[in-house]
Amino acid sequence: MAEVLVLAELNPAAGGPRKSTLEALTAARALGEPAAVVIGAPGTAAGIKDTLAEYGAAKVYVAESDDVDAYLVAPKAEVLAQLVAERSPAGVVIPSSPEGKEIAGRLAIKTGSGFLTDVTEIAADGTATQVAFAGATIVHSQVTVGTPIYTLRGNSVTPEPAPAAGTEETVQVAVSEAAKQTRVLDRVVEQKSNRPELTEAAIVVSGGRGVASAENFSVIEGLADSLGGAVGASRAAVDSGFYPHSFQVGQTGKTVSPQLYIAVGISGAIQHRAGMQTSKTIVAVNKDPEAPIFELADFGVVGDLNTVVPAATEQISARK
């Protein structure tokens, strides 16, 4: 069976592969036999190899060197290009993070290949599914030149274990001078709450302009915490200073696709929908029965969020 390279993304805080990597290994299985590629400082692969094998990596290519760790993005694209030339894989699957998309773009140039971003599914014949135009159109595309390169949108595939050999193979890393133009000077681990990461969370509770103030976002946080979910916000809410911009969901914010998305005091503008409409179940709380979000919602509550949300939080907490 043809090999499919899957770039592993690491979670330094948790010391393992990101969920996005397990999703990419799962999606890659449709195309061929996944081979994970770990690129990082010496010692990176040791702690994650077993998990990669558990999720289907027949092989684990280990490209460890201080050089790949010391320079931004370009060395990773070089290592992948080297592997593509040596192994002629059926495809390359990379998580759709900002870094992943940049690596994919560089890899496409280096290998003269076509690439498809933010795909939600890959079929056995290489056809990829993408959601375009703020979610209004589903596109099916195939790469016709070179080795197909895909970046996989987070949460579009459920990671499924499929134990494989995970045979380790060392890759000799020779980073060119051209790839050493942006040196990493420092890494600062972002202080995070105990809540799950927004794009990876199974439950997201988002607040909009209807929340009315930064202080009142505690109502949203309370519901999210009672459900073990992440907090999101509409652009109107972040532009009003109610919540930080990094939590914005939508066309110009983050794309989420959780099992459950609760939109509170959010009208449901097309640009907001673009970032959440592939959520499996959508619940809306809005005092306006005509709010467009209700067209999308599986379950809607018409009412004042200041009454509905604390009551829901109380009931959920009582039942835990």
Ligand SMILES: Cc1cc2nc3c(=O)[nH]c(=O)nc-3n(C[C@H](O)[C@H](O)[C@H](O)COP(=O)(O)OP(=O)(O)OC[C@H]3O[C@@H](n4cnc5c(N)ncnc54)[C@H](O)[C@@H]3O)c2cc1C
């Ligand atoms: C190029 C471009 C990109 C954009 N990108 C994004 C994006 O990434 N994400 C995004 O979200 N938006 C984006 N927008 C903005 C988008 O068009 C909307 O303006 C925005 O989503 C509205 O946010 P909102 O629903 O919170 O506010 P509003 O549209 O003002 O809706 C507030 C809702 O709260 C309800 N409400 C008020 N008080 C209460 C209460 N007490 N209880 C219950 N309900 C209440 C109201 O009935 C109303 O439906 C973008 C716009 C443009 C032009």
